[in-house]
Amino acid sequence: MSPARYLSLVWGQIRHNNRLFWRTPAAAFFTLALPVIFLVLFSVIFGDQEWSGYSFAQFFAPAMAVFAAVSSSFSNLAIGVSYARDQGILKRVRGTPLPAWVYMAGRIGSGVWMAVLSVGLMFVLGWAFFDFRMVWDNLGSALLVFVVGIATFSALGLAVCASLRNADSSPAAANGVFLPMAFVSGIFIPLDDAPQWLVILGDVFPLKHFAGPFREAFDPFHEGAIIGWEHLGVMGLWLVFGMLVITRYFTWDPRGA
Amino acid sequence: MSPAITVEGLTKSYGPVTALAGVSFTVNEGEVLAILGPNGAGKTTAVEILEGYRRADGGTISVLGHDPSSGGREFRDRIGIVLQETGIEVVLTVREAIDVYARSYSRRLPTDELINLVGLDGKADARIKTLSGGQKRRLDLALGLAGDPDLVFLDEPTTGFDPSARRKSWAMIEGLTNLGKTILLTTHYLDEAQHLADRIIVLSGGSIVAEGTADALGEGRAFSTISFTAEGADGLPRLEGGPDMTGHTVTYRSTSVTTDLLELTTWATERGVELGGLEVTRPSLEDVYLDIVGETENGGRPS
Numbered sequence A: 001m002s003p004a005r006y007l008s009l010v011w012g013q014i015r016h017n018n019r020l021f022w023r024t025p026a027a028a029f030f031t032l033a034l035p036v037i038f039l040v041l042f043s044v045i046f047g048d049q050e051w052s053g054y055s056f057a058q059f060f061a062p063a064m065a066v067f068a069a070v071s072s073s074f075s076n077l078a079i080g081v082s083y084a085r086d087q088g089i090l091k092r093v094r095g096t097p098l099p100a101w102v103y104m105a106g107r108i109g110s111g112v113w114m115a116v117l118s119v120g121l122m123f124v125l126g127w128a129f130f131d132f133r134m135v136w137d138n139l140g141s142a143l144l145v146f147v148v149g150i151a152t153f154s155a156l157g158l159a160v161c162a163s164l165r166n167a168d169s170s171p172a173a174a175n176g177v178f179l180p181m182a183f184v185s186g187i188f189i190p191l192d193d194a195p196q197w198l199v200i201l202g203d204v205f206p207l208k209h210f211a212g213p214f215r216e217a218f219d220p221f222h223e224g225a226i227i228g229w230e231h232l233g234v235m236g237l238w239l240v241f242g243m244l245v246i247t248r249y250f251t252w253d254p255r256g257a
Numbered sequence B: 001m002s003p004a005i006t007v008e009g010l011t012k013s014y015g016p017v018t019a020l021a022g023v024s025f026t027v028n029e030g031e032v033l034a035i036l037g038p039n040g041a042g043k044t045t046a047v048e049i050l051e052g053y054r055r056a057d058g059g060t061i062s063v064l065g066h067d068p069s070s071g072g073r074e075f076r077d078r079i080g081i082v083l084q085e086t087g088i089e090v091v092l093t094v095r096e097a098i099d100v101y102a103r104s105y106s107r108r109l110p111t112d113e114l115i116n117l118v119g120l121d122g123k124a125d126a127r128i129k130t131l132s133g134g135q136k137r138r139l140d141l142a143l144g145l146a147g148d149p150d151l152v153f154l155d156e157p158t159t160g161f162d163p164s165a166r167r168k169s170w171a172m173i174e175g176l177t178n179l180g181k182t183i184l185l186t187t188h189y190l191d192e193a194q195h196l197a198d199r200i201i202v203l204s205g206g207s208i209v210a211e212g213t214a215d216a217l218g219e220g221r222a223f224s225t226i227s228f229t230a231e232g233a234d235g236l237p238r239l240e241g242g243p244d245m246t247g248h249t250v251t252y253r254s255t256s257v258t259t260d261l262l263e264l265t266t267w268a269t270e271r272g273v274e275l276g277g278l279e280v281t282r283p284s285l286e287d288v289y290l291d292i293v294g295e296t297e298n299g300g301r302p303s
Helices: A003-022 A025-045 A057-086 A089-094 A100-129 A139-163 A167-184 A196-204 A207-216 A229-249 B043-051 B072-078 B094-102 B111-117 B133-145 B163-178 B190-196 B214-218 B257-271 B285-297
Strands: B003-014 B017-028 B032-036 B058-063 B079-082 B151-155 B182-187 B199-204 B207-212 B224-229 B244-246 B249-254 B276-281
Touching: A003 A025, A003 A100, A003 B094, A025 A057, A025 A100, A057 A089, A057 A100, A057 A139, A057 A167, A057 A207, A089 A100, A100 A139, A139 A167, A139 A207, A139 A229, A167 A196, A167 A207, A196 A207, A207 A229, B003 B043, B003 B182, B017 B043, B017 B058, B017 B182, B017 B207, B032 B043, B032 B190, B043 B058, B043 B151, B043 B182, B072 B079, B079 B133, B094 B111, B094 B133, B111 B133, B133 B151, B133 B163, B163 B182, B163 B190, B182 B190, B199 B214, B199 B285, B207 B214, B207 B285, B224 B257, B249 B257
Parallel strands: B032 B182, B032 B199, B079 B151, B151 B182
Antiparallel strands: B003 B017, B003 B058, B199 B207, B224 B249, B224 B276, B244 B249
């Protein structure tokens, strides 16, 4: 098969998954609506605060963008692929000539599209209603962090799916990992005054290394380099770990109750 | 013509349980082969090995010239699979589902033609979740045929259908054989096998216990029944399988109908007796099947 044909198949799968996403209101709600609600609530609550002329949303909108991006990749894949496996959809796909990697590329690609969309949505909402001002200087760094972060969390989402017996436990597993991780990574509340052990705990997991530099890229007060290589390094290690789990444990067959 | 499927000494175990204990058969091009058998006989295991979903422990398998476990894309491009229970994205419409699943085949049947073939014309733009069970099964069939396959696997295609839906499906499957497709069918229903299949394999306990056309399976196995009316059993000839009296009806169970009939009619003409309502009933496939499966489950064949 020609590369063009493969590309067309991947493109078809991305569109297919996007269509499924929009027709599944629960998925759309948790991925897009939840971060929007958080952004609005927190920005209203802390609406009277300002830092040298910058609003709360200046720092919070990028954090919610990361929250939405991880939800689009990690949670969506962990839950969506688990249900597809349970329902026998993965098995059906395996019976057609569609290469396995094209199916996965379609899933991940659709997650990336949702992530881009939700990041854009956070920035636009923040700009329109809460006085978020775009910082253009570090866009390249932000993009690099975004790409590595999405890759890592896509792999980890599939790894969660690979390690579960059935799909009913997947929302609990995905959110049970993601939400506490969001707190210890300082997504909602800065960890400046947190105890040392909590800071170290956050350092171990990849989310802090995604959200931290991404937020810095839009922080008007930040000086110096955005990308600490240690951030990319920690995410890279988790990416490799996720891939190992997938390679070892992922199956296309339903696993029964 | 080379066979579409050749299987030699196929074995498969799950831990200590033997699912297939050395199964061999062939399916010729354009032929419809039905695999019959009770639950747990190994039907699904055998078919899923041929489809490439599972690996055999031993034996040689060739499906359209491929080893299914390593056939990959080229292999799957030429087969169509209709699994017993497979989910689908129910938020799609019929047309969308066919389009997305058909994309990866190098050959394909036009979507409208497929929808028409399986009789879902009025439902092309309906969401799958609004379809009835039978309509979903017909969509499964359409998806299995989307790549214009040479070989179609049908795993219990009409389970759960009402009689008229089943008749319609049969007509559809017969239509496929007219297109020259080779079909491997598993079923619980004897009438389905009898109606659709050129040849039947009976699988029980992981082995093939009988093989042949529906007619051939019955020969020398289960009993035909000879019956007529008489006033009483007195003086009737005693044969291996009778006489048995029920009311005024005399029945003989017979494995060699010609010989037994000659005996009875000779007896009757010698005495000038009319055998009223004389009737010979061939064994139904069901009798044959129960006989075959019963033997294997009891651990051996009577002589």
